[in-house]
Amino acid sequence: MNTEELLRLLACPRCLGDLGALESDGQTAGFACDACAVVYPVRERIPVMLVEEAIPRDQWDRQHPGGRELTRGEA
Numbered sequence: 001m002n003t004e005e006l007l008r009l010l011a012c013p014r015c016l017g018d019l020g021a022l023e024s025d026g027q028t029a030g031f032a033c034d035a036c037a038v039v040y041p042v043r044e045r046i047p048v049m050l051v052e053e054a055i056p057r058d059q060w061d062r063q064h065p066g067g068r069e070l071t072r073g074e075a
């Protein structure tokens with residue numbers, strides 16, 4: 001399953017909103033919800049879509065400098 005397919009299937013577990021994929025080193029490293037300002041991390045290639053595991057977006061950006069975001073349709 002590629003990132004484009006995941007973006008279509010996944011929704012934020014908190015607000016059920018759309019997500020953007022965050023890349024780091026050429027791989028999808030997390031899925032971001034802009035409304036909640038959090039990132040759901042991808043661990044061992046599996047998206048962890050749990051509110052308890054969400055990482056605040058500002059913390060994520062500090063941990064992943066130079067990461068880029070893909071939105072639905074361009075992944």
Ligand SMILES: [Zn+2]
Pocket residue numbers: 012013014015016017033034035036037
């Ligand atoms: Zn959300």
